[in-house]
Amino acid sequence: MSAELQVNQKSLYEADFVRWIETTVEQLRNQNYTCVDWTNLLEELD
Numbered sequence: 001m002s003a004e005l006q007v008n009q010k011s012l013y014e015a016d017f018v019r020w021i022e023t024t025v026e027q028l029r030n031q032n033y034t035c036v037d038w039t040n041l042l043e044e045l046d
Contacts, residue, residue, distance in 0.1 A: 009023075009035070009036075009037035009040070010037060010039075010040065012037075013037060013040045020037070020040070024036060024037060024041055
């Protein structure tokens with residue numbers, strides 16, 4: 001994953017949690033694992 005995409009995902013997480021969740025769920029459903037914000041996802045699951 002590019003550094004820019006990681007920054008955008010983290011910014012989305014901080015700015016709009018609901019949209020971050022929707023985006024993350026969509027990425028997982030589409031099996032687009034390289035774009036998932038794993039750091040924040042794992043933090044939320046823990």
